[in-house]
Amino acid sequence: MSIHISAKKGEIAKVVLQPGDPLRAQYIAENYLENAKLVSKTRGIFYYTGLYKGKEITVGASGMGFPSIGIYSFELFTKYEVDTIIRIGTCGAYTTDLKLFDILNIENAASESTYAKYAWEIEDEILSHQGNIFGTINETAQELSLAAKAINVHSSDIFYRKDQNIPAIATKYNCPAVEMEAFGLFANAQHLGKNAATILTVTDIIPTHEKISADEREKALKPMMELALESALKSL
Secondary structure, eight states, rough: OOOSOOOOTTTSSEEEEEEOOOHHHHHHHHOOOOEEEEEEEEGGEEEEEEEEETEEEEEEEEOOOOHHHHHHHHHHHHHHHEEEEEEEEEEEEESSSSSOOOOOEEEEEEESHHHHHHHOOOSSSSSEEETTTHHHHHHHHHHHOOEEEEEEEEEEEESSSSOOOOHHHHOOOTTTEEESHHHHHHHHHHHTTTTEEEEEEEETTTTTTEEEOOHHHHHHHHHHHHHHHHHHHHHH
């Protein structure tokens, strides 16, 4: 057990898919994993371990923001000896160059956050994916005939803000989309020498206020989930 995850040693696989939402983790476990077992539900954050095409994979939530994913990914990497975490989530697009349902494989995450600085003395404003899982995702996307776009993303501490203009850091590092966790995950993985990637689905176009409806969301996220599962399979 760790402080925030109640799974026993050996109940977490070497590769973990990490959506933000516990119910999305439950959905993946129930619809894609065989013999899925709920191994942790502390604080209502569900972790399941099961078999995907005969290989053991864990799926569990990160919660929202750097403090939350920072805690869960650190404990997975250190207390459960996880080798690879693939974050799967949603994002908003700052530009109409991206479209609803686009799948993004994040190359770098830029942030104004002090998380990396004060946690690990990493001074950089922009951090890369870690290890070879990013390349595996690109290769797998091609095999699945999915157009996964490799881009930079703005990882923000803020969901609601007074200034509605695109933040300066997003412009500085050419980030056409925004989310809230990748930078924290990449920082932990860089510090610990682990593998980390982030796959996102565009669910909002900020300048036009277009959004994927609640009814469309399940269908919209399936290609991303399947891409993550197939990529995880190759890393085992």
